[in-house]
Amino acid sequence: MKQEEVKRCQIQEWYPKFKSLSIKTIIHELPESFIDYLLEDSKPFLLPTSISGDDALPQRIQKPYPDDDYEEEFGKDLDGDSQEDPEQESSSPPCFPDLESQIKDSIKALGGAIFPKLNWSSPKDAAWIATTGTLCCTSFSEIALLLRSSDSAVHDLCHAFDSCDDKTSSRPPQFFLALRKWYPSFHPEMEFRCFVRGQRLIGISQREVTGFYPVLIDKKVDLELLIRGFFEENLRLGFESEDYTFDVYVTRDGRVKLLDFNPWGAFTLPLLFTWDELEESFKEKGGETIEFRIVGSQCAVRPGLKTAVPYDYLDTSPGSGWDQFLRRADEELKRQTESSEAGA
Template sequence: MKREEVDMCQIQEWYPKFKSSSFKTQILQLPETFVDYLIDDTGPFVLPALVVDEDALPNRVRNPADEDDFEVSEGSEDDESERFPPPAFPDLEMKVRESIESLGGAVFPKLNWSSPKDAAWISPNGSLRCTSFSEIALLLHSSDSLTHDLCHAYDSCSDKTASRPENFFLALRKWQAALRPEMEFRCFVRTRRLVGISQREVTTFYPVLLERKDELRELMEEFFDGRVKEAFPSENYAFDVYVTKEGWVKIIDFNTWGASTLPLLFSWEELEAEEREAVEMRVVDSRCGVRPGLKTAVPYDYVDTAPGSGWDQFMRKADEELRRQKGESAGA
């Protein structure tokens, strides 16, 4: 894989070409001082000082080495603030506030390639929904998955000359509260041909996908031929889409071919095999066909693993099914 192919999948590169077929997004270039803040792990984590603090979270100090991140003894917060004064990014803060307002008051943040999906647990609402600069800074700084973007973006490139791009961007995407996970799909393109489509949320069986499989495949084939095939410059790649209840196809993201992109219900060997005569679409076709995989889950890559959540119920049912099968085997 070449660096050029990786760069093509940055949101600030593809979104301007496909904005009419995607979710509304504001893209801001990040100052290098903020990038340094995100990757700095030499001291405790301190939220940025705000120009306007009406939306501020209680200032938190976090030492990554501590098991109990936010248990701070009484009176110590002031001491920590004096030793580690919070940085300020007033220009970026104001641009973020304006963008959030223009996008309806709530956004989903991501950097050039990745979202802070692994840090959702730390946000006040337990998701990637953000309504303030403080919430965004907290998610970005707390995410380990963003380390790839920040420090290892080109590790898989045969022509690697740098570890990161020259500039980083913050993409603020309008929060979509009513997205249905069963309508998210990953499309695989090889030599500019659509060769496969996979259900993206592979941890759940959705009967509606079996009923609408042919219809949905045709929608995505038509969308690829009419909107993506000639517009996206790479030959080999994957792209994620969402199909609305009205039948419109919306682009969520573009991904590199192979590397860290999950093939979901395919394998890369299958996708790279001989030319296919028709586009193959795979969905989970029974409750026994679900696959565990937290990184493949619901819209915008957020999974709720709390007690009573869908994932928790799935794991409980899986354990019950496993015990039942063992019981049947023992009695045979």
């Protein structure tokens, strides 16, 4: 894969051209100080101080220590004076007044609630930390909390070009924050990922693979016609890459909305396909047919895509803690088996 292909899939690159086919979005360039803040490994975890004071998150979260209790226990010396905290200076909450004020205006212009996204990715793996459990944000600090907690954001910030065979840099020159109007009524069964190889649409997959939606069985033929028409009319010659994926949402009245572009292969999830299957199908059929895959029964649903839990839950590598836990569980099992055998 080439860097150029990955760059084309950045929202600030494609959105201006395909704006009329997509959902309402406002894009802000991010200052480097905010990128540093997202990447710094500061403890305690500090949210930016709000300039407006009308933040959706309680101010208390933004303090390094929980008020009086901490001071009572640790902060007073024997004479009763507060001790100086050597970390105090470095742990004062950051503040991005200009960015915050621009974002506040954009959230208002988008109806009061937005879905945040960096150049390529949303912080979908961090939804668990939000008070709503979703990516719906109404304030700057909610966005900051999601981005700071997300491995998908770190991927965009540090590893976006890792799969490129002509990689010259680890990051793009600028980062952007896309604020997309929040749609609470998105129907997951109406989202599809479409696979384009050699400028031919060769595959369509249900996007939400953890559910069985009987309605798709009846609608499949019509949906394929709609998506194919959308692709031929707008993307085949309009998007410059030869190989890529695009995500669409089909509204109840049959309009196709473009949600996203992703590079072919590498970090992009092939959902109900494998990349080998897609390559094979292109080789055999030369892009003449489209294969449309949906989950065909309740028994065929896929497990979650492991994108919505903290990385620590999944990491079983040495040093993660899980390795020790599993070793001890194994030892305990062996011990029990041995003692029951000895007793028999």
